[in-house]
Amino acid sequence: MKMIRNIQTPLRRFLLGLCLVVGSCLTAGPALADEAPLDLPEHAYQRAYSSGWSCVRGYERVQNRCEVMALPAHAYLNSSGSGWDCERGYVKGRDQCDPVQLPDNAYLLDSQYGLGWLCQRGYRLSSGYGDRQPSCDRIEVPQNAFLTEARYGNGWECEPGYLLKDDRCEAIVVPANAIAEHSRSGKGWRCMRGFNETREGCEPMSLPEFAYLNHSGSGWQCQRGYRKTQSRCEAVRIPEHAFLSAAGDDWRCLRGYGKSQNRCAFIELPQHAHLDAGGNGWECDEPYIKSGRVCRLRPQP
Numbered sequence: 001m002k003m004i005r006n007i008q009t010p011l012r013r014f015l016l017g018l019c020l021v022v023g024s025c026l027t028a029g030p031a032l033a034d035e036a037p038l039d040l041p042e043h044a045y046q047r048a049y050s051s052g053w054s055c056v057r058g059y060e061r062v063q064n065r066c067e068v069m070a071l072p073a074h075a076y077l078n079s080s081g082s083g084w085d086c087e088r089g090y091v092k093g094r095d096q097c098d099p100v101q102l103p104d105n106a107y108l109l110d111s112q113y114g115l116g117w118l119c120q121r122g123y124r125l126s127s128g129y130g131d132r133q134p135s136c137d138r139i140e141v142p143q144n145a146f147l148t149e150a151r152y153g154n155g156w157e158c159e160p161g162y163l164l165k166d167d168r169c170e171a172i173v174v175p176a177n178a179i180a181e182h183s184r185s186g187k188g189w190r191c192m193r194g195f196n197e198t199r200e201g202c203e204p205m206s207l208p209e210f211a212y213l214n215h216s217g218s219g220w221q222c223q224r225g226y227r228k229t230q231s232r233c234e235a236v237r238i239p240e241h242a243f244l245s246a247a248g249d250d251w252r253c254l255r256g257y258g259k260s261q262n263r264c265a266f267i268e269l270p271q272h273a274h275l276d277a278g279g280n281g282w283e284c285d286e287p288y289i290k291s292g293r294v295c296r297l298r299p300q301p
Helices: 004-031
Strands: 042-046 053-055 059-062 065-068 074-077 084-086 089-090 096-097 106-108 118-119 123-126 135-138 145-147 156-160 162-165 166-169 176-182 190-191 193-195 203-206 211-213 220-222 226-229 232-235 240-246 251-253 257-260 263-266 273-275 283-285 288-291 294-297
Touching: 053 106, 084 089, 156 162, 190 193, 190 263, 220 226, 251 257, 283 288
Parallel strands: none
Antiparallel strands: 042 053, 059 065, 074 084, 089 096, 106 118, 123 135, 145 156, 162 166, 176 190, 193 203, 211 220, 226 232, 240 251, 257 263, 273 283, 288 294
């Protein structure tokens, strides 16, 4: 029975606190009820999450009242009910719905503004001038070309193996040791891996001793333990107390040694100093600071 009382004690405290809160809310209720309601005009409602009022669907605010929204011909209320959109086949004018002037070889769009149509595939927009209305003109596709989805430019591209020249597609002459590539500009081919482009075409690349082709195949790099010097590969000379770097074309000193010209010199640590994180230099212990080649006590503020 004692255990049950102990369990009920927190619950009793919670219920007591809840009663106090509810009681305070009930006390405040009449005060809230005393607030004066908004003087709403006809066909209006009070906003739920902000002050003021709005007109119901199909009505618009005119000064301090709600009036029926006047819909022009071929229009309907939009989803919010606070405005109107035009029916399909019409676009919005200033205060009316204007019929879409659909030319040949075009199709309607679900759009409220602009022309209200687009040209069919294989045709392009021709802007009107003077008394002429915008129209859809046929795209003249030359031989060895194909239509694209682009609404700008020629509206077509050359097939692979052909290159655009003026308004036609000319066959690409691919030299020996080269491969054709599809591009809108340029020569339309590139040299194969291991060949360099010249005036005559693609010539074999000359590799120096201890070299190999790079990833792209358009150049070369030296083997590990050699460095590139102009047009050849020179062996990396590693001094005492040093090792080959990760890149393989230089050397680094062992921990405890510092680089000094072409050798690795032993690092003499001054008093109150230790090797730095890299191991090729030193820094002072706390609370000392570096001053030249010694560590001095940091001045007190």
